Amino acid sequence: DAKTTQPPSMDCAEGRAANLPCNHSTISGNEYVYWYRQIHSQGPQYIIHGLKNNETNEMASLIITEDRKSSTLILPHATLRDTAVYYCIVFSGNTPLVFGKGTRLSVIA
Amino acid sequence: DSGVTQTPKHLITATGQRVTLRCSPRSGDLSVYWYQQSLDQGLQFLIQYYNGEERAKGNILERFSAQQFPDLHSELNLSSLELGDSALYFCASSVTGQDPYNEQFFGPGTRLTVL
Numbered sequence: 001d002a003k004t005t006q007p008p009s010m011d012c013a014e015g016r017a018a019n020l021p022c023n024h025s026t027i028s029g030n031e032y033v034y035w036y037r038q039i040h041s042q043g044p045q046y047i048i049h050g051l052k053n054n055e056t057n058e059m060a061s062l063i064i065t066e067d068r069k070s071s072t073l074i075l076p077h078a079t080l081r082d083t084a085v086y087y088c089i090v091f092s093g094n095t096p097l098v099f100g101k102g103t104r105l106s107v108i109a
Numbered sequence: 110d111s112g113v114t115q116t117p118k119h120l121i122t123a124t125g126q127r128v129t130l131r132c133s134p135r136s137g138d139l140s141v142y143w144y145q146q147s148l149d150q151g152l153q154f155l156i157q158y159y160n161g162e163e164r165a166k167g168n169i170l171e172r173f174s175a176q177q178f179p180d181l182h183s184e185l186n187l188s189s190l191e192l193g194d195s196a197l198y199f200c201a202s203s204v205t206g207q208d209p210y211n212e213q214f215f216g217p218g219t220r221l222t223v224l
Contacts, residue, residue: 032209043111043199043215044152051210087152093209096142096165099152 002100018075022088037084113216127188132200140206141183147196
């Protein structure tokens with residue numbers, strides 16, 4: 001079972017920041033927070049991951065709370081091509097990735 | 110483009126038949142994973158190989174088997190196919206397969222339709 005809780009769906013206006021929340025209150029000290037997205041029926045696409053510190057790459061930013069019980073994925077300027085299902089996953093490396101139901105993000109023009 | 114390739118893209122077959130799905134990992138990646146995505150089950154982990162050896166097993170049916178070859182490509186064999194095996198099958202690869210900081214990269218998938 002997935003160890004994360006995400007809202008089933010969210011809307012975001014094109015050009016605005018999309019903030020996708022994730023709760024992982026039972027995360028262990030050696031588990032990373034990973035984010036993937038799946039556009040339509042394509043293969044899941046890696047976005048970003050982090051352990052404790054906030055992370056940023058060319059796609060997104062990941063903000064992890066100090067207690068590590070929740071995190072937020074930020075897409076700074078959402079475009080229509082960002083419409084997808086976003087998965088938040090906690091991962092230790094010793095178990096496979098467990099995908100939950102994710103958040104369906106709809107970017108609206 | 111993730112660098113992971115899968116063939117074929119689409120496969121249509123009949124119940125009772127056997128098929129083989131193929132995956133080539135990214136250059137340098139030693140670990141290969143197989144996932145199944147059906148409408149009612151979501152993305153489910155099937156099996157992982159690392160450098161030719163089975164590393165982890167998920168909810169893989171006994172009718173399914175996989176292997177990783179010396180050149181690191183992998184094949185997933187599905188036999189005695191049933192209607193319920195219709196799904197998208199994804200392959201992913203990562204550098205080591207044991208470290209939590211090495212991400213998995215997914216291929217485009219094979220869509221299997223069993224009639």
